[in-house]
Amino acid sequence: MSHDTLLLGQTLTFDGSPFDQGPGAARHVTHGGVLIRDGRILETGDGAALRAAYPAARIENHGDALLCAGFIDAHVHYPQTAIIASWGKRLIDWLNSYTFPEEMRFADPAYAAEIAGRYLDLTTANGTTTVCSYCTIHPGSVDALMTAAQARGQRVLAGKTCMDRNAPDGLLDTAQSAYDDSKALIDRWHGQDRLSYVITPRFSPTSTPDQLSALGALWAEYPDLLMQTHLSEQTDEIAWVKSLYPTARDYLDTYEMHGLLGAGGLYGHAIHLEPREIDRLAEVGAALIHCPTSNTFIGSGLFDMAGMVAAGQRVGLATDTGGGSSFSMLRTMAAAYEIAQLRGTPLHPSQLIWLATAGSAQALRIDQHVGTLAPGKEADIIALDLASTPAIEQRAAQATDIWEALFPTIMMGDDRAIKAVWIGGRACEQA
Structure with missing residues (x-):
């Protein structure tokens, strides 16, 4: 009954x-x-x-x-929970000083489980009911978050972060192990209860072309899955990508040439886009994920919400914890408003609350559920x-x-x- x-x-x-x-x-x-x-x-x-x-x-x-x-946070790093609000770094230094040392700790399944539970408790207390998270290179970090979410009956999307260069030895996998581990995790978790697996190359600088190709091949095998990564967050990052991929037309092309551009793609930040990139992202129906507290906290730039919406982009909203400085989607909406004001295009309250709910659901292609x-x-x-x-x-x-x-x-x-x-x-x- x-x-x-x-x-x-x-x-x-x-x-x-x-x-x-x-x-x-x-x-x-x-x-x-x-x-x-x-x-x-x-x-x-x-x-x-x-x-x-x-x-x-x-x-x-x-x-x-x-x-x-409930609020839907479309781009987070749950392993960065303990280092949120760490002072004074830009992206590449942030990764080396704070993120990578912390992510090394997730080799310990007990620590991963502790942080996964803490993260979901913190976000639930802030009204967030669905998250899409990067984990670490350790398969156990995915197991920890999925297990915690399953115990709560929660809709969570997540994936093992893949990196095979430009990171500490303890955080490197290979093209083959990234493929194998991700495939095993898909089989274990995707579609279980309210859980979804997301193919997760961190970003082009920390993956070799071989690894990106391997993950592109995996996505072709599972085309209904989402794929999440980072795109054009900071100008010095873009210059680094250009030096690592000299034949690429632009940053987006480093993904496109390896099979990592598609309708289920989630591209975090996307602040400094070239006209070709904007056109291609809209053409394939990918999603851009706006992370306003992160963009101000680590000095990345001002996302062009009005321009992206006018270009037909699908846009979600996210805290990007811990580069983002708050677990709260209310604070994230406030930051999105402030950034839009600085660009001369204020967002209406209806647009802000929509971005944090229905908009992020559409970006994650789960709007049939939540x-x-x-x-x-x-x-x-x-x-x-x-x-x-x-x-x-x-x-x-x-x-x-x-x-x-x-x-x-x-x-x-x-x-x-x-x-x-x-x-x-x-x-x-x-x-």
């Missing part, structure tokens, strides 16, 4: 993109409800009407809190307190619509704004 749960509060969901349709793409109900059955959303609508239609449902009344889809409160979707839901601090409360009190009420939480909110979290319809105690 099914047990229905009816969540009451304000509801916010989308039936289109506010980049295409403006705020009218959103559906806001002041006294709304979300009915959950067997881990999925059965119905969303007027709270009183749902209460009358399902009199046996268990009621959870969240008052004025805003019920929306990202909105639509019937049939998995019940990954959060309740946002729109008056979580005195400063936010006094500003929200003057709001004349939902966007004025939500925007102070986007700009100033933190984990205190996360009143409740449900993953697969189950309330999470961590939040």
Whole structure:
């Protein structure tokens, strides 16, 4: 027998993109409800009407809190949890000073398990219900995150990071072992419960052409999988790529020539793109993942959201922890707003919350499962307190619509704004 749960509060969901349709793409109900059955959303609508239609449902009344889809973080490095907010480096020095020494520790399965659990606890407390993560070169680092996610009933996408040059000896695999390990992990984890495997070359500077070709061949064998990597994050990185791949037309071509450009490609950062790269990415339907707190924290540059959307790009939003300086998608939305302001193209609150939910779901090609409160979707839901601090409360009190009420939480909110979290319809105690 099914047990229905009816969540009451304000509801916010989308039936289109506010980049295409403006705020009218959103559906806001002041006294709304979300009915959950067997881990999925059965119905969303007027709270009183749902209460009358399902009199046996268990009621959870969240008052004025805003019920929306859980946040989806489209590009993270869970192994960098312990080194988040490390001072003063740009990309290449960041990797050598902080990232690589920390990732060496993931040879220890117990340490990987500890950080995987800590990471998912931290992100859940911030309202993030789905992540797409890089692991380390150690297959056990994938096992640790997938095991932790499976125990939580959580939708997680992740892959073994592959590197066979320009990294410490303890973090190097080979073209063959990257292929073999990745294939074994696909067989072990992909499609288990709510888990997806992502083919993961870190970026062109840390892979030989042979390794990129091997991973391109693997992707051709599993064309429905996603592939994640980094692209054009910093100008000195681009110069390094040019020196390593002198025959490539541009940075994107280092992937394209090895079979690593496609509709399921996730290209992190993508700040300093050439016109050809923009055209090709749009042509194949790949996704660009915007990581605004990371881009400011390590001094990478200002992502051109307006230009990329106008060019027809699919764009997701991400913390990029630990190069990103926060586990919070609220803080990430605020940073995306600030970067857009610096480019002279401010983002509307509807666009920001869409990017953190439905937009990232589309980028990860999981929008058939999560990202909105639509019937049939998995019940990954959060309740946002729109008056979580005195400063936010006094500003929200003057709001004349939902966007004025939500925007102070986007700009100033933190984990205190996360009143409740449900993953697969189950309330999470961590939040």
